[in-house]
Amino acid sequence: MTHAPGKYADFEGLREKAVALRRQGLSLRQIRDELKIYNNDILNQLVKGEPPPAWTKRPNAKDDLREKARELRLKGWTYDQIEAELGCSRSSISLWVRDLPKPERRDPAEQAKLAAQKRWEHELAVRDEERQQTKRNAAQEIGELSARDLFMAGVALYWAEGAKDKPYARRENVLFVNSDPGVIRLYLAWLNMLGVERDRLRYRVMIHATADIEGAERFWAKAVGVEVSTFQKTTIKKHNPKTVRKNVGEHYRGCLVIRVSQGAELYRRIEGWWHGMVSGIAASVSSGKV
16 A cells, blocks of 8 residues: 655554554544544545544444344234334334344244234324323313303302202211312312301211222322311222222222311302302293303
8 A cells, every 4th residue: 555655654653653542542533633634535544444442432222122123023023013113114113123033934924914014003003192182282272260150160160979858868068079180170260269267177988998098188188288287087889899999999099078067057158159140041042141
């Protein structure tokens, strides 16, 4: 090999220095600046055969995908399946797994079944996204609640879910039970708007015996912003072995019972508000407003 005259004439001497610097962990740019060699071809020749230091290697974002593709291939997955699972191009997958044995050819009926399953999974994902988008759009339609909005919602919510007085059993108590944290949040906001002091509220968890009772107590205490120690004794519901319960698992936290102490007067007002709303509907219909 012939080299340019002048500063590059002593190629072997320069190579010896470059290799020494390379083994010290210097990058090409650092070697270039150290030896004042600005010809990239010459610089690459000087360190030829010397691996770059580890710190100069850029992490390959596809390394994890490559390993996953190889893992799936060893499990017998086809290119199409790996492509759908990882979202990689077929050419990349082929390059990554070409040294691995090909999976046994599947029965055509089985392949058709897998393809149909994949299409159905995609269809379900599309439908779910449509459902979630409908919910998001509906939530945006509500906007900020006015005081009257909250008042009316609270009255209707209590009359649907709260304890009610009966002619055969006088129970003028404000007692509310629900398992939805959002419902509990709205109900507490409504009570606050009505001027009910927080120290008049009594909390109690109602839950099945087979559930995580302590976990449920912690969850509801955090939801309403009080200490677990302030809760009244939890009501344990015995499990009937003849029934198959679906409200199980880590997300089952029972119901929260909220009672307003000395609530007889408030109850009477709630019942009056409700009947007023019902009467208001009749008046609106007769006047043609609705």
